[in-house]
Amino acid sequence: MRNALLPLLGFVAASTIMSTAGHAQQNRVSERQAPPQSGQKAKNVILFLADAGGVATVNGASLLGYGEPLRLRIQKWPHLGLSETSPVDAFVSDSANGMSAIVTGVKTHNGVISQAPGGARGKEDGLPTKTVLEYAEQHGLLTGVITTQSIADATPAATYAHSNDRRKWGEIFSQAFTPRFGDGVDVLFGAGRREIGEQLAAAGTSFEQLGRTHSRPIHAALADVQANERRPVVVADQMDVRAATLKALDILQKSPKGYLLVIEWDAHSDDPREGLQNVVDFDKLIAEVQARVDLNDTLLLFTADHSFGLQVDGGRRGEELLAGYDVWKAATRDKENDLVRLKNVMVNRTHTGEEVPALAIGAGAERVHGYFPNTYLFEVMMKAWGWEPDAVPGK
Numbered sequence: 286m287r288n289a290l291l292p293l294l295g296f297v298a299a300s301t302i303m304s305t306a307g308h309a310q311q312n313r314v315s316e317r318q319a320p321p322q323s324g325q326k327a328k329n330v331i332l333f334l335a336d337a338g339g340v341a342t343v344n345g346a347s348l349l350g351y352g353e354p355l356r357l358r359i360q361k362w363p364h365l366g367l368s369e370t371s372p373v374d375a376f377v378s379d380s381a382n383g384m385s386a387i388v389t390g391v392k393t394h395n396g397v398i399s400q401a402p403g404g405a406r407g408k409e410d411g412l413p414t415k416t417v418l419e420y421a422e423q424h425g426l427l428t429g430v431i432t433t434q435s436i437a438d439a440t441p442a443a444t445y446a447h448s449n450d451r452r453k454w455g456e457i458f459s460q461a462f463t464p465r466f467g468d469g470v471d472v473l474f475g476a477g478r479r480e481i482g483e484q485l486a487a488a489g490t491s492f493e494q495l496g497r498t499h500s501r502p503i504h505a506a507l508a509d510v511q512a513n514e515r516r517p518v519v520v521a522d523q524m525d526v527r528a529a530t531l532k533a534l535d536i537l538q539k540s541p542k543g544y545l546l547v548i549e550w551d552a553h554s555d556d557p558r559e560g561l562q563n564v565v566d567f568d569k570l571i572a573e574v575q576a577r578v579d580l581n582d583t584l585l586l587f588t589a590d591h592s593f594g595l596q597v598d599g600g601r602r603g604e605e606l607l608a609g610y611d612v613w614k615a616a617t618r619d620k621e622n623d624l625v626r627l628k629n630v631m632v633n634r635t636h637t638g639e640e641v642p643a644l645a646i647g648a649g650a651e652r653v654h655g656y657f658p659n660t661y662l663f664e665v666m667m668k669a670w671g672w673e674p675d676a677v678p679g680k
């Protein structure tokens with residue numbers, strides 16, 4: 286009975302949040318029914334975020350990587366839910382709202398980074414909504430954020446920054462050095478060096494100056510991190526997420542109180558081979574990480590910030606999933622076609638509104654089941670640690 290009610294309650298919670306946007310923070314958690322009790326608390330949480338990695342993309346990745354469905358490691362995880370990603374005022378989410386909702390428990394507008402929906406994109410700030418990373422910092426845990434993308438791009442930004450516009454990369458990145466809780470994100474590895482550097486320069490500063498001011502060098506490559514650095518920052522042109530993750534774990538796993546690690550790997554399938562291969566590679570990394578942690582005290586959570594318009598709509602077993610890809614790539618690579626039409630795969634190259642997978646294993650993973658708004662994943666992480674959110678989370 287309890288389980289049967291959950292999807293309905295999740296829907297009610299989402300509707301309430303959308304209809305009373307100004308009071309979203311107060312409504313954030315209370316409407317959803319208490320999940321099943323578990324004796325196992327998490328010391329550590331690792332959130333794997335496949336950007337644009339919807340259900341069909343995960344399916345396609347297994348077919349591309351292994352020629353068969355259900356071959357990804359994450360597809361063997363015991364707990365699965367479907368996470369609804371929309372912003373407060375539309376059907377389809379971008380990364381800013383999508384990730385903000387996951388890490389703060391508050392849905393907002395597209396383009397807005399971890400602020401309540403009372404503001405306006407690019408014009409007016411909403412109240413900052415407190416992120417799981419900020420809670421982790423407040424509780425004395427170590428924290429890390431890693432991405433294949435710009436470290437100031439919307440998805441990683443939502444964990445450590447608050448901004449009314451996702452494009453303000455200079456402002457967003459600088460916030461990593463002026464944290465509201467604890468000493469801020471401890472391990473920060475991502476790309477975007479040129480663009481962030483340009484925005485810093487426009488604001489009259491630089492990586493060097495920022496690093497000097499905060500006694501924290503901002504390296505241009507992972508290889509430049511010194512062996513004894515406990516809080517390394519790397520903003521590179523390209524980030525090797527596997528190497529970055531293994532290096533981060535070396536540091537974070539020494540934390541006596543535990544850690545939060547957020548890893549984003551892009552899974553947009555505008556180019557279907559690149560997008561699906563990214564998910565295959567991410568899944569292999571997840572398997573490596575899983576082998577390094579104790580699932581009795583660590584929650585592993587995989588999800589996406591929004592879905593994407595890729596579909597497998599043909600093909601026979603044994604056939605190449607992406608038959609015709611090379612011809613498409615050579616012919617249309619630089620064209621702005623909205624549609625990719627391969628023999629067995631079609632990509633409507635845009636974000637889509639349907640729910641995305643949320644997969645979990647480890648301490649507190651049993652709370653992931655049924656349909657729910659993506660804000661529920663904030664609760665899943667908080668409850669795994671045994672933490673209650675602040676009464677007014679934006680304060």
Ligand SMILES: [Zn+2]
Binds near residue numbers: 337379440
């Ligand atoms: Zn995204």
